Structures are given as structure tokens and as C-alpha cells.
Amino acid sequence: MSVWLITGSSRGLGLHIAREALAQGHQLVATARDAETVRAALGEDAGEVLILPLDVTDERQAREVAQAAVERFGRIDVLVNNAGRGLLGAVEEASSEEARAVFDINVFGLLSVTRAVLPHLRRQRSGHILNISSVGGFTAGSGWGIYNSTKFAVEGLSEALRSELGPLGVHVTIVEPGVFRTDFLDESSLHRTAASIEDYAPTVGKTREWALDTNHQQPGDPVKAARAIVAMTAAQEPPMRLPLGADCVARIETKLEGVAKEVDAWREIAVDTAI
Numbered sequence: 001m002s003v004w005l006i007t008g009s010s011r012g013l014g015l016h017i018a019r020e021a022l023a024q025g026h027q028l029v030a031t032a033r034d035a036e037t038v039r040a041a042l043g044e045d046a047g048e049v050l051i052l053p054l055d056v057t058d059e060r061q062a063r064e065v066a067q068a069a070v071e072r073f074g075r076i077d078v079l080v081n082n083a084g085r086g087l088l089g090a091v092e093e094a095s096s097e098e099a100r101a102v103f104d105i106n107v108f109g110l111l112s113v114t115r116a117v118l119p120h121l122r123r124q125r126s127g128h129i130l131n132i133s134s135v136g137g138f139t140a141g142s143g144w145g146i147y148n149s150t151k152f153a154v155e156g157l158s159e160a161l162r163s164e165l166g167p168l169g170v171h172v173t174i175v176e177p178g179v180f181r182t183d184f185l186d187e188s189s190l191h192r193t194a195a196s197i198e199d200y201a202p203t204v205g206k207t208r209e210w211a212l213d214t215n216h217q218q219p220g221d222p223v224k225a226a227r228a229i230v231a232m233t234a235a236q237e238p239p240m241r242l243p244l245g246a247d248c249v250a251r252i253e254t255k256l257e258g259v260a261k262e263v264d265a266w267r268e269i270a271v272d273t274a275i
Contacts, residue, residue: 001025001026001027002021002026002027002077002078002233003026003027003028003029003069003073003074003075003076003077003078004017004018004021004026004027004028004029004077004078004079004080005029005031005065005066005069005076005078005079005080005117006018006021006028006029006030006031006080006082007031007032007054007056007080007081007082007083007109007113008031008032008056008082008083008084009030009031009032009038009041009042009082010032010034010037010038010041011037011041011182011183012082012182012183012184012189012222013082013132013177013180013182013222013225013226014032014080014082014083014132015038015041015042016222016223016225016226017080017082017226017229017230018030018038018042019042019226020223020226020227020229020230021078021230022042022048022049024230026048026078026230027048027049027073028048028049028050029049029050029051029052029065029068029069029072029073029076030042030049030050030051030052031051031052031053031054031065032053032054032083033053033054033055033083034053035051035052035053038051039051050068050069050072050073052065052068054083054113056083056105056109056110056112056113057104057105057108057109057112058112059112059115059116062112062113062115062116063116065113065116066113066116066117066119066120070120075120075124076117076120076121076124076127077126077127077128078127078128078129078130078233079113079114079117079121079127079128079129079130080130080132080229081110081113081114081129081130081131081132081154082132083105083109083110083113084105084106084132085101085102085105085106085191086102086147086184086189086190086191087099087101087102087146087147087190087191087192087193088143088144088147088190088191088192088193088204088207088208088211089143089146089192089193089195089196089204090142090143090145090193090197090200090203090204091145091146092197092200093193093195093196093197093200093204094145094146094193094195095193095194095195098146098191098193098194099146101191102146102147102150102191103149103150103153106147106150106151106153106154107150107153107154107157110131110154111157114129114161117129118165118170121165121168121170122165122168122170124169125168125169125170126169126170127169127170127171128170128171128172128173128233128238129158129161129165129170129171129172129173130173130175130229130233131154131158131172131173131174131175132175132177133151133154133155133158133174133175133176134147134151134176134177135176135177135178135179135243135245135247135248135251135252136148136151137151137152137154137155137174137176138155138176138241138243138251138252138255139251139252139254139255140152141207142200142203142204142206142207143203143204143207143208144207154174155174158172158173158174158240159174159240162240171238172240173232173233173238173239173240173241173242174240174241174242175229175241175242175244176241176242176243176244176248176252177220177225177244177245177248178220178243178244178245178246178247178248178249178251179214179218179219179220179245179247180218180220180221180222180225180244180245181216181217181218181219181220181221181222182218182222190211192208219245219246219247220244220245220247225244225245228242228244229242229244
């Protein structure tokens with residue numbers, strides 16, 4: 001039995017992970033900005049569940065949640081950094097305020113919670129951090145530039161964390177979901193830039209249409225994704241990256257193939273730069 005701390009656990013993938021962790025007999029610290037939404041989804045606090053409010057951008061509150069988890073259950077074994085925010089729009093269309101709002105949650109919020117939990121994991125010399133990225137953290141597309149950039153940042157810091165924490169007995173895994181049937185594409189979850197520039201209609205405009213057409217029609221099953229995530233944490237050597245969904249695997253393979261071809265095409269110039 002492990003102790004799981006999950007951010008953004010009131011709905012979507014976070015809620016499914018919380019339910020699966022409980023179904024597998026784990027203890028759970030479930031958090032969201034509004035704790036009552038978690039309580040409505042999971043039920044009242046019980047012996048195996050601690051529900052707490054957490055604004056991931058509030059470092060003090062993050063430390064308090066980590067301390068409360070340890071006081072209740074004695075330890076933290078798995079941290080799931082799931083809380084996130086989406087933004088759809090061309091890079092030029094995104095205002096500084098809109099871009100910062102996404103970075104505040106997806107990057108700086110993740111950092112705040114991770115820093116709050118790490119002292120406990122280091123003391124234990126054990127634990128597993130799961131940073132929920134996206135296929136968009138590995139390959140970018142029109143309309144997702146700001147969101148992609150936050151997930152690319154998460155992937156970079158996760159790779160570094162894995163190197164830093166490995167010798168201390170703490171694992172780090174980047175979870176890369178493809179397109180799953182959650183509320184992510186809803187207007188309640190996915191923010192859209194206030195500005196819209198006509199020149200981007202053939203590119204970003206198509207992405208906006210795709211989001212509307214795909215909402216609640218996504219091929220991925222979030223219940224199966226949650227099951228895969230929880231099962232993965234039992235591995236003796238968990239992966240650096242866990243891609244989820246056939247669409248995700250296909251996009252990763254396509255990018256890797258393209259990168260390899262480009263490296264080969266430009267290899268002579270690339271290596272002929274020594275002093």
C-alpha cells in the first residue's frame with residue numbers, strides 16, 4: 001500500500017487516477033483548488049482519503065498540504081502533478097497575461113508542489129514523482145504553442161529531476177497522454193486567446209474547429225489511462241516516459257523519424273564546427 005498525493009483531482013484524468021489508486025488499496029491525499037469539488041466526486045474524507053484545498057501556485061499552501069499528508073499517513077510515496085491549464089491560440093495571439101497564467105500553473109505550480117514534497121521523499125530515500133505532460137510536451141502543433149511550451153518545460157525539468165533524484169531512491173516519470181475523453185476541450189477547461197488574427201485561419205483556425213468537433217469524442221479511455229498509470233508505479237524500473245494512446249505513440253514515432261532524417265541531412269555542417 002502506497003500513499004498518493006494528487007493535484008487537480010476533482011475531475012478529468014486526476015479524478016480517474018485518484019479512483020484507481022483507491023481501488024488498488026492505496027491511501028490518497030486528493031487536492032484541488034476547491035476541495036468541495038473533490039469531496040463531491042470522491043465522497044467524504046475517510047480513513048484512506050484526505051481531501052485538501054490546494055492552489056498549486058501557493059507555495060505556503062503546498063508545504064502545508066505535504067506536511068498534512070505526512071502527519072495523516074506517515075509518508076508520501078507517489079506525487080502526481082496533474083493540475084494544469086490549457087490555452088488554444090496562435091503564439092502571436094496570446095497576450096502576456098494569458099501566457100503567464102498557463103505557465104503559472106503548468107510549470108511554476110508544478111515546481112511549487114514538487115519542492116514542497118521533495119524533502120519528505122529525500123528523507124525516506126524513496127518515492128515516485130509522476131509529472132503529467134502531454135503528447136504536446138514532445139511534439140508541438142498549430143494553436144498549441146503556449147501550452148506546448150509549458151509541457152516542453154515540464155519534460156526538461158523532469159529529465160533533470162530524474163538524474164538528480166535517482167541516486168536518492170526517488171523515481172521520476174513523465175506521463176504523456178494523447179487525446180483522451182475528458183473535459184479538457186470544454187470551454188470550462190480549455191482557455192482560448194481573446195485575440196484572433198485572420199492570417200492564422202488556415203492553421204490555428206483548423207485547430208479551433210478540431211477542438212470543437214473532437215470535444216467528448218476523443219478516442220482515449222481515461223479509465224484505462226489511469227489503470228496504466230497506477231500499474232506502472234509498481235514496476236521495479238519505471239520508465240522516464242509513459243506515452244498513452246495510439247495517437248501519442250504515432251506522433252512520437254513520426255517526430256523521431258523526422259528528427260533522425262534532419263540530423264542525417266545536416267550532419268556534415270553540424271559536426272564541422274570544431275575549432
